[in-house]
Amino acid sequence: MKIELINSEKSKIKNDLEIVVLKNLKSIKDDKRKQLEKLGFDAKEAQSCFLENKLYIGSTSLSGEDLKIAFSNAIRILNKTKYKKILIELVSNKKELNLETLVEGLVLGSYKFTKYKSQQIKDSKEISIDIKDSKISKEDLEKQLKKSLDISTSVNLVREIVNTSPEDFYPKVMAKKAKEIASENNLECKVYDEKYLEKNGMNAMLAVGRASRHESQLIHLTYKPKKPKGKVLIVGKGLTYDAGGLSLKSGTGMVSMKCDKSGGAAVLGVMNSISKLDFEYEVHGIIGAVENMIGGDAYKPDDILKAKNGKTIEVRNTDAEGRLVLADCLCYAQDEISDIDYIFDIATLTGACIIALGEYTTGVMGHSEKLKKKMTKAAKQSGELIGTLPYNRYLPSMLKSEIADIVNSTASKAGASITASLFLDNFIKKENKNKWLHLDIAGAAYREKTWGYNPYGGTGAGVRLLLKFIENIK
Ligand code: BES
Ligand code: ZN
Ligand code: ZN
Numbered sequence: 001m002k003i004e005l006i007n008s009e010k011s012k013i014k015n016d017l018e019i020v021v022l023k024n025l026k027s028i029k030d031d032k033r034k035q036l037e038k039l040g041f042d043a044k045e046a047q048s049c050f051l052e053n054k055l056y057i058g059s060t061s062l063s064g065e066d067l068k069i070a071f072s073n074a075i076r077i078l079n080k081t082k083y084k085k086i087l088i089e090l091v092s093n094k095k096e097l098n099l100e101t102l103v104e105g106l107v108l109g110s111y112k113f114t115k116y117k118s119q120q121i122k123d124s125k126e127i128s129i130d131i132k133d134s135k136i137s138k139e140d141l142e143k144q145l146k147k148s149l150d151i152s153t154s155v156n157l158v159r160e161i162v163n164t165s166p167e168d169f170y171p172k173v174m175a176k177k178a179k180e181i182a183s184e185n186n187l188e189c190k191v192y193d194e195k196y197l198e199k200n201g202m203n204a205m206l207a208v209g210r211a212s213r214h215e216s217q218l219i220h221l222t223y224k225p226k227k228p229k230g231k232v233l234i235v236g237k238g239l240t241y242d243a244g245g246l247s248l249k250s251g252t253g254m255v256s257m258k259c260d261k262s263g264g265a266a267v268l269g270v271m272n273s274i275s276k277l278d279f280e281y282e283v284h285g286i287i288g289a290v291e292n293m294i295g296g297d298a299y300k301p302d303d304i305l306k307a308k309n310g311k312t313i314e315v316r317n318t319d320a321e322g323r324l325v326l327a328d329c330l331c332y333a334q335d336e337i338s339d340i341d342y343i344f345d346i347a348t349l350t351g352a353c354i355i356a357l358g359e360y361t362t363g364v365m366g367h368s369e370k371l372k373k374k375m376t377k378a379a380k381q382s383g384e385l386i387g388t389l390p391y392n393r394y395l396p397s398m399l400k401s402e403i404a405d406i407v408n409s410t411a412s413k414a415g416a417s418i419t420a421s422l423f424l425d426n427f428i429k430k431e432n433k434n435k436w437l438h439l440d441i442a443g444a445a446y447r448e449k450t451w452g453y454n455p456y457g458g459t460g461a462g463v464r465l466l467l468k469f470i471e472n473i474k
Pocket of ligand 3: 239322348
């Protein structure tokens with residue numbers, strides 16, 4: 001799909017079809033309105049109607065998420081047709097649509113995972129957005145277009161990574177992808193293998209990947225602007241497959257566990273956009289890329305692991321592996337980088353998060369109410385859904401172990417997303433407690449259905465949210 005801005009006063013372009021988004025039929029001339037009504041179109045959300053050379057789309061409103069969903073509906077309909085040159089008027093009936101929102105809807109809505117289809121369909125749509133009558137200068141609109149394309153393209157990149165089969169996307173492939181992103185975006189990229197993990201006491205992460213034929217990789221990407229105003233760290237769970245380990249998942253529970261790399265993939269998505277967006281903060285993206293499998297060499301329930309910070313962990317369930325990988329990665333991040341302003345981890349950590357907040361919502365946990373508020377603001381602005389889950393003084397005791405410092409999985413499933421987060425809290429240094437948030441994207445990152453502008457499969461959850469958060473602090 002190509003998107004360009006045009007000014008119809010200067011250029012007379014020919015188009016095959018125009019997309020018209022409406023929240024009601026008031027602005028439509030009498031005869032057209034009657035025709036549309038006759039066809040059963042009354043501009044309600046998700047309604048669509050072809051009439052002459054126009055595709056009419058109904059929408060609850062002409063802004064925000066409504067607008068994104070409307071344009072994503074439009075492009076999905078058009079992708080099933082042969083219309084090639086498509087026109088959108090930025091200002092119609094005196095109402096100016098937000099260009100960034102509109103473009104996000106188009107790009108996110110048009111994504112489809114076709115990598116493994118024997119027949120590839122070429123996306124050859126040409127979208128012209130007519131900016132005549134806009135109150136914003138062409139230069140600023142071009143900037144908006146570029147920004148929106150950069151971000152949406154990164155979201156689609158994350159979706160592609162998440163959807164790729166675990167046979168094709170394993171830890172070393174993740175490291176290769178990180179290096180590619182680094183060289184395209186002028187980022188630093190360091191990749192460490194298992195020898196490094198061993199040498200540096202990262203035994204929790206090491207244990208999780210032991211039964212896999214794929215070597216675990218610790219990936220560290222850095223974006224350094226000229227005069228950084230501060231430092232943001234993002235640590236991602238990159239489980240390229242989670243079979244559950246010896247505490248093996250059920251047949252149905254295992255399906256879709258290629259999605260367990262979504263946190264790491266989101267880190268790649270953020271890093272892929274950051275330099276293009278001229279952020280003034282130094283941003284570090286750290287990924288623990290590991291595969292959790294079974295075998296004679298697998299780590300076991302009853303094992304005691306010593307993490308990088310010296311804490312000992314009694315393994316009660318090998319399927320609670322993400323927190324073990326993150327524990328060491330969080331230690332690595334805080335040992336290697338000083339004077340941190342913000343530290344986030346992002347992970348498909350617990351099924352319980354889906355039970356608590358529903359399928360689409362990211363769970364946000366942390367000590368600082370102020371920080372959670374800032375993340376909530378970024379969520380509203382970016383269009384991602386988040387919900388906060390509260391700590392309390394009683395829950396940490398659920399992680400007590402009789403024989404080690406803590407257990408990796410609590411005896412009761414009650415509040416399991418919160419106790420998982422409290423497990424991670426054991427690996428956050430005192431000085432960073434109020435700078436840290438944990439994002440559980442177990443539901444939001446991957447769904448086996450389409451919802452809004454999100455396709456079947458990977459959604460790219462976390463990318464727009466974190467980019468907006470960073471943009472807000474700059
Ligand atoms: N990767 C899973 C969590 C998950 C579940 C992600 C569903 C996406 C969809 C995680 O490693 C896991 O297995 N968690 C266990 C933890 C339990 C053993 C304490 C879970 O949620 O059941
Ligand atoms: Zn697991
Ligand atoms: Zn997992």
